[in-house]
Amino acid sequence: MQELIYLLVFFLALASTAGSILLSQKLKVIHPENIFESLYYYVVLISFFGFYGIWGQVIIHNILHYLSASPDILFSIGQLIPLLGFPFLIMGGYMLLRFGNELWGKRITRLSSWAFYLFYFVLLSVFGWLSFYNFRNENLNFTNPLTYLILFFVIQEMVIHFWFLIMQFHRIQKHRELSSSSGIAKFVWIYFIFLILKIISVILVLIHMIWAPVFILLYYFSYVLPVVFLYRYHRNIVYEVQPHITLPDKKEAILKGNGITRREREIIELICTGKTNQEIADLLFISLQTVKDHTHRIYLKLEVKNRMQLIHLLQNA
Secondary structure, X not given: OHHHHHHHHHHHHHHHHHHHHHHHHHHHHHXXXXXXXXXXXXXXXXXXXXXXXXXXXXXXXXXXXXXXXXXXXXXXXXXXXXXXXXXXXXXXXXXXXXXXXXXXXXXXXXXXXXXXXXXXXXXXXXXXXXXHHHXXXXXXXXXXXXXXXXXXXXXXXXXXXXXHHHHHHHHHHHOOOOOOOOHXXXXXXXXXXXXXXXXXXXXXXXXXXXXXXXXXXXXXXXXXXXXXXXXXXXXXXXXHHOOOOOOOOHHHHHHHHOOOOHHHHHHHHHHHOOOOHHHHHHHHOOOHHHHHHHHHHHHHHHOOOOHHHHHHHHHOO
């Protein structure tokens, strides 16, 4: 039963990660002003840590437990696997803070950068000293070898993400035209709620490992759902925080965000004028099969099934 639960959680995590990376990549392409560039790298880096530091630990630990490995080996692997994934977590936190500034058209200050790396230097030094002290005094807890690493994770999550949230709330308050019902305010509250749920789930894991699947799901959903919200309302949010930016029209955003090529755009324009595949082939001096191949790829990229859905999508953009 436990294996089935972990398998289901794994596929949910995989699907949500793929979706969030795809949506953040589309936001990065749609807005050339680099508003969402750091968000994209944040999602990628945090996803890497999730599959390397969290799932790598779960898989290796279960394999070693199945092979009846000694507590010493379980402890060493339990400490090593997540530790090697922490660089992804640290750089992901930095990208989150960069995104918090770039969203408002700002750049992260040198002081903030130094404060960020100083925080991690102090945190790593403290936990390194505690681990060495307990190892030297043979005060090791083999029943839960990840205690220090989980505590490290909780502390950095609280500091970095609350830093990001405080920054956003402060700028919303300074912006007189924004209210609690604005798009950016709703995004910040969604992020805050899932951050709290994630931290609670981590604390439950410290109490008993039975809560690990809940923590893993909330870890991924804590950034997936905010990204989905950003993608759904990105035009309103960008206009709220940077009204001077000229946003691309919705049709252009759809085509650019889904990676439509120059040739595919030509075919789309002709389809929208009512041309048949043969007429398109004659006008563009290409074969009928080439037109069909391009049309098939267009349907896949735009997630439509036929010409009518394609025309409807673009006419209502």
